[in-house]
Amino acid sequence: MPERLIVVGGDAAGMSAASQARRRRGADDLEIVAFERGSFTAYSACGIPYWVAGVVDDRDDLIARRPEEFREKQDIDVRLRHEVVGIDPQDGSVTVRDLADGGEQRHGYDQLMIATGAIPVRPPIEGIEADGVLGVQTLGDGQRVLDALAARQPRRAVVVGAGYIGLEMAEAMVQLGIEVTVVARGLRPMETMDADMGERIADAMRGMGIELHLDVEVTGIEVGSDGWVTGVVTSEAEHPCELVVLGTGTRPNGDLAAEAGIPTGAQGGVETDQRQRSPVAGVWAAGDCTQVFHRVARRPTAIALGTIANKQGRVAGINLGGGYATFPGVLGTAVTKICGLEIARTGLGEDEAREVGFEPVCATVASTTRAHYYPDAAWATVKVVAERESGRLLGAQIVSEEGGAKRIDVFAMALWQGIMVQDLLNVDLSYAPPFSPVWDPVLIAARKAWDAVEADRG
């Protein structure tokens, strides 16, 4: 009799784990069943804004692997539209609801992989359940946005929230000719970036014709007689619209685990050890639903990101398959392309550094991304955050017209190994006029940060 692995959630983390486990253990040794409440497996949620904008034509392009492929190539039994509604770790079973008919069944497991992802934070606003108020979390959500665009041809849309997904959706809809208003609580867009890096972002958004209302609270959503949204009311104004997109963030979906007594952390993510095992025997977790160790902050955090989900799922699957792998944590690296800007970060921002108890010393430099004389040299603003006294690199942020995404990776690689900014001054980075000035902005910023650390030492 083979062992049975049940996977809860059929996206990146769950299916990576299933695939890796299968590579190491044949079907006669390990039966794998994956339950997914939605209609798709292993897709790129990050691609949804590009699909909505029409930059990506076909929904299926966003799907890395379909259920049939898992079944045929890997003998993984994927059941779509099946929601796991309860876990019983004592009994070693899950209760699964078939969303087609509402019928429920118990299934025993030997190993359980929890990969339930993140869920959107829906602020408790009156009217938020109205038709035409949509999240963009799943491929199904993306389809609903496209259906609404096709059916209602909205002239005006409001995006609630000015984080990555909100701004990407705002840009996508502006490109479709829709009048877009972004309303957000924060004092600036993209609050994951330090305040001094945020100015250019607001400028670029307004330059694209996006109306931006910051420091406002959404107090209500207005609904027409047909149940469809007609406007968003904030503490400041009323914004009539025919579509609302919620970009109000997500939280780890650890609810199912918590209800079953599986330990979760402060942000609601499932606790795991280095090998992605939860504290409960036979129960594993990976991806957005987990707590993840932040290597610079040295504490658990919650980050919903496909790369992390893939990596953790792979680690869990290797271990489930009898191998040995550990997940070494994250740096909080993130990048997006919005309104012609590359906006990137890794490690801790200045305020984040203070929040976890470091005293930061910072330096910000403006540079070009190519030799100054080379055509189309663009600008880049690079901020480096270091620890006072030690000079330890704590983080970096880049807002640029080009070349920010991969430059942040250079900082990420440095941070990964825990470097001092003074050890960055002479790193042998590549140079040619089409790609960087003779002193790359990364090196200039590191040098200025080291100057600042030295000046602080006095």
Add this chain to the structure above:
Amino acid sequence: MPERLIVVGGDAAGMSAASQARRRRGADDLEIVAFERGSFTAYSACGIPYWVAGVVDDRDDLIARRPEEFREKQDIDVRLRHEVVGIDPQDGSVTVRDLADGGEQRHGYDQLMIATGAIPVRPPIEGIEADGVLGVQTLGDGQRVLDALAARQPRRAVVVGAGYIGLEMAEAMVQLGIEVTVVARGLRPMETMDADMGERIADAMRGMGIELHLDVEVTGIEVGSDGWVTGVVTSEAEHPCELVVLGTGTRPNGDLAAEAGIPTGAQGGVETDQRQRSPVAGVWAAGDCTQVFHRVARRPTAIALGTIANKQGRVAGINLGGGYATFPGVLGTAVTKICGLEIARTGLGEDEAREVGFEPVCATVASTTRAHYYPDAAWATVKVVAERESGRLLGAQIVSEEGGAKRIDVFAMALWQGIMVQDLLNVDLSYAPPFSPVWDPVLIAARKAWDAVEADRG
């Protein structure tokens, strides 16, 4: 009486050193005189091919700082067209020839900075001194190429050598409508890349219309009755032409130092310690004329590159100014853009690794540079070289349509700190569909390299 610093050579290394020294010591404490045999200071030799191609309009754009600026802003006495022809370390003096009138003078120094750069390797071929046979080492050389193009309107040009500068010049001239033939000894273009990475380069060159003759020896250069070149003869064919560009490499210009008994290494570069001091008291050296420590090969090497010259010059200048700085060595990082390709390397190639006694294990992967569904996703081939048994990263090479230059820097940063490929598998690199697939090519290549190391262990 102030001390006197004499700088031999007014380009990146020499003038960086002079500037840094001046920042720390005023004119009443340190007199600085720089002798430059050419007509320009502190320019970007790397920009010459772009200037020839007309991508950069103005020669002055390539000059970072003119002599007047050094004089007026920093009280550095720069004398152009003055060649230092002898050093007498016992006496503490140099002999300087004024190229305007041939007159020679001795000048005493307290500190001497040797920054004489690299000199082109001119193979001993009959006719190589003919008019129209030009190097592209200095800004003056670049001017001579442009003058020859204007005066002779050549229809056909031959480039001897298929390294960085040769290929960049070949492309520049093709863009001007000239028929270009590249002849080279090697079996492939760009021999600084491993053989398996070179195929695409030859294809791209031929695709642009460059005629490529490899594995041939130049046996003679034909000269017309007016003294101007009329053709290049190789072991294989004769190539009529009206212009010859030499891209036959360079060597450190340590001749002046060697004649004065200042120790030089196997490739001819001046020996220095960590602080850029030569073994002779009061004599310093920096830039292309020096030996430089290769951190992965763990031995001295010679690399002519503006970034290194700037860094070493800065280090020397800080020390000359009474500060403390050391130069930590290089990785052999290099990048170029040729015929639509980004060609990049860092650390050791497979053959280079063997040459210095490592046993390498390699992995090469083909990937896209963006999410596969994102428009204009391009290809990248990434090769990782690791040490067998240990898994230590030894080097990486990338040939790609885009995104290679900064990705090589991610490897460079990893190499800088001496990492094992197994520690690269889960690095938290940035991800968004416009910039990378969910598993960045860097991570995929590292994983395959680790698989290869494990397989080799057996």
